[in-house]
Amino acid sequence: MEGEPMRLMVIVTEAILEDMLVDEIRKLGASGYTVIDARGWGEHGKRRGNWRQGGNIRIEVLGSEELCTRIAAHMRDTYQKDYGLLIYTTDALLHN
Amino acid sequence: MEGEPMRLMVIVTEAILEDMLVDEIRKLGASGYTVIDARGWGEHGKRRGNWRQGGNIRIEVLGSEELCTRIAAHMRDTYQKDYGLLIYTTDALLHN
């Protein structure tokens, strides 16, 4: 299929971090991001999403492999230790 | 892993287009779609999602490569110029 090869990065973390994270993602050079409210469960227990302190967000960033590496490193260094966090990437083709 | 090879297409655009888009996606031959409310930032500025005019939606369509090409072309021709828009696809396996 035709399209520009990119990397899609997905970050699932605590909702309270949203304002800080999106600022940092911009500063790290992303051309955009998409945020969705989520709930879930992981190492840090259940996140029911029924109040702000207990909700997750899911951030999607489409960008170069290098951008994703940079964001992932920043996230790991800054938030991994103390916050619920999941980071993964997949291959993607950009069509616009 | 076993499963039927497919293509997953993701469209992020302005919430106001939802009714039109899902109609068009059906007409272009999709067998289904999934819509989620989102917010974000891109070339067209910040979309806070606090009121309808300022929110995004994220549409997912799982289908053949050919279907995705067709939808992508339609989206580009019809909405790319005037609306906030992101289109990407990834490989996927269907398991049901």
Added chain:
Amino acid sequence: MEGEPMRLMVIVTEAILEDMLVDEIRKLGASGYTVIDARGWGEHGKRRGNWRQGGNIRIEVLGSEELCTRIAAHMRDTYQKDYGLLIYTTDALLHN
């Protein structure tokens, strides 16, 4: 890109099944899951998401290929016949 190779499984189904499904996903060995409210359309008709009986959820599980196979089989056996259901997986790299 560096990262631990994983499989990302996405399940879209009826919102009413949420409590049962997440229990079962835990029991099948997942280390976490992420749930998002969704609406959509498929074989089982339109799911507007304006009331609980008519809404979808989208569950994401990142795990091994083997885990995904197990969850997919369980879902197909238990819910495929009677409930709106879509299951697909994609390749993914875990970065934390």
Added chain:
Amino acid sequence: MVSEPVVLFFLLGAIAGLAKSDLKIPMAVYEALSIFLLLAIGLHGGVKLAESELVPLLLPGLAVLVVAAFIPLIAFPVLRWVGRMTRADSASIAGHYGSVSVVTFSVAVAYLAQRGLDYEGHMIVFLVLLEIPAIVIGILLAKAGTGGGTRWGKTLHEVFFGKSVFLLIGGLLIGYLAGPENIEPLEPMFWDLFKGVLALFLLEMGLVASSRIAEVRSYGVFLVAFAIVMPVVAALLGIVLGWGLGMSLGGTLLLATLYASASYIAAPAAMRIAVPEANPALSIGASLGVTFPFNIFVGVPLYFWLAEQLYAVGG
């Protein structure tokens, strides 16, 4: 004109839906409105109950329950053999019609208030009692002779701890325990706003129902006819029983309305879990798309008129 102006909001919602207006009531708001209505009804019933004696209610309560059990047992064979529906669908629809609709009940309460008529406070206890057994009967009908296991645990949990029954019972207990005086400070919220909230909820019901009616239509004329005749039959049972038990005219209207109404909050949720092979489009389409509007526009005034006749003659 129309019996009770609040039902015009249902019409407005239905028109919005049919005309594909972009009017949408967010799910969070729908949930909030229904929590409000359930709690308000429960609280009000509890307060009324605190003012009445309980022992004399036992026998009438039993009678109301027993007669109610006939409704799904009448509906099932009609659906199965006249309508030629599957066992699962017949049982699920029968369960919906045996159970009750809180919003239809609320419209009847508003109808009485508009006419300045009183009713027995324990009607709300009956509302709670009637929600559950029909659902269980529906499930038993679906499983009878199929040998299929039921997720009984999960299902009964869904019935008793489903928000509908849970909030009604909870409100009832709080109202009963607190008593009239202590509930007073809650009245500006749960009573003065009741009709306004009901109006908004009906607007949403209209929106949802309009999207359901198409689905019933596709199943043909039988289901539509059933969804109109069944409530009238059930209402007649209620009128005769209410009269027989010596209830007030208002109480009898409410009992008739309970019998006539079909559930679309508790039953769909429980049936979807317990009888998944039943097609929810049929049961919700019939109960919400046909019976609900029939009841609030035609049924309630009709049952009232019928009850009046009986009370005039048999009085």
Added chain:
Amino acid sequence: MVSEPVVLFFLLGAIAGLAKSDLKIPMAVYEALSIFLLLAIGLHGGVKLAESELVPLLLPGLAVLVVAAFIPLIAFPVLRWVGRMTRADSASIAGHYGSVSVVTFSVAVAYLAQRGLDYEGHMIVFLVLLEIPAIVIGILLAKAGTGGGTRWGKTLHEVFFGKSVFLLIGGLLIGYLAGPENIEPLEPMFWDLFKGVLALFLLEMGLVASSRIAEVRSYGVFLVAFAIVMPVVAALLGIVLGWGLGMSLGGTLLLATLYASASYIAAPAAMRIAVPEANPALSIGASLGVTFPFNIFVGVPLYFWLAEQLYAVGG
């Protein structure tokens, strides 16, 4: 001090936005508040209309409509040739300013209530009538001579069945059909809470507006000046017309406010579909970021004062 304390909530919201507070009004709540306000305004108008005769309203109604049509026709050339904006942007902004703002209108109603002044009930009919034509004129201006096809079907649908116009008309009809007595049980909800809900809505408007003002600023001083001068000019039209038609002082203030206000519910939605090449940041920025706060803080008292002068002199 300030004319009407409810506008302080706008200020509070704007400060929260500018200070990047984490205060957020969820979209579902925003939708619920706006549905409430639209229905309440409509219902109230309908009840008032049920109490007045309709025939004598036809001619003034026509006059109000015709004069209103001049507003986008004045705005367009100014934007296009003084402001050197694109045809699409000029037309879209002209449409916004020709249309009306329900919330600004509500603030003026609260302003009158505070002063114990009455007004003609059919003002709310004018509110509904004025929402639509300017949007159509705006679209025509955008398309004139461009040969570009318009999604007219979709656009007109968006205008007439968009929630804003739909709920206003729906509320109006329900209020009219039900009449004052039947609406009474809805008053604790739709009337007693009106000002409180308006306060919450203004809080949210402040939050939204604060994020818009930056965008207008980047377009320069012309747009800001336009967003202040245009409403004053339009208000003058309204004051003279209201006086000429023999309206009450209260009615004239409302007419002036309608003319002066710019739409940010119906117009943005319709324009985004019909004139997508127009930049929504400009039209919403001007109408919500500048004109709306100008009107509620300065405009309404100013128009009232101007109207008072005219009524004092011209009797």
Added chain:
Amino acid sequence: MVSEPVVLFFLLGAIAGLAKSDLKIPMAVYEALSIFLLLAIGLHGGVKLAESELVPLLLPGLAVLVVAAFIPLIAFPVLRWVGRMTRADSASIAGHYGSVSVVTFSVAVAYLAQRGLDYEGHMIVFLVLLEIPAIVIGILLAKAGTGGGTRWGKTLHEVFFGKSVFLLIGGLLIGYLAGPENIEPLEPMFWDLFKGVLALFLLEMGLVASSRIAEVRSYGVFLVAFAIVMPVVAALLGIVLGWGLGMSLGGTLLLATLYASASYIAAPAAMRIAVPEANPALSIGASLGVTFPFNIFVGVPLYFWLAEQLYAVGG
């Protein structure tokens, strides 16, 4: 029976949570309810303040603040050395208990209203004042001697512009500036509905708390004991201080309740940013899962009884 029936809604929510009912209050509704409560409390305080003189309040205000600062300073060493918790956890929990809970305060206000007792209007100013310093002290305790940098900018911003403090102060200012007469039209919303909204909020609190209690339990008996003893100690401080300052019995109950209550809106948000290494399950579990229900069921009546004794003796 129970002191104030509104707390039964907390119980109902807790049962729903423990019984895994499908009852859910959507996050949007939770946000709306809390915005309502914060604004209503602020407005009410502002109006009361507008009626009182400010200068005589300075000294008592200072006293209330200074004594309050002791609460986290007492709590911290107990948690750290008796409870053997980490520095971060001890500091974070101490901050939560030094700060205050608006909903507990509201329950105490309802408790007074039920008994027809008045209180000093400026108590709400104290409520606002007390929210902040303990959080700052908590952060300082966490960082003392660790050399770790704090995101102070972000943290202080979260404290002052977090919705909790921001809406309280905003409501206070609007109420103060507008004054009693101008606020009157807002009363049907912000005052008549107050208790009803509080009931719904308590329902949600019960749901949230029930999911937290399991987490505290897993940390053992120390934390549960702390979460019960600490509020009583703090309340005693408040009772003696209120009496010493010559406050009314009602005012003293509110002060005791403020001291005894633990924050679960402002503090958790600020601590999560400023002391991320603290485990939020512990602090929220203790404050919401144990102290909150203890206070509304047992604490408030107990503190009232204690204050009555002191006033009877020391009068």
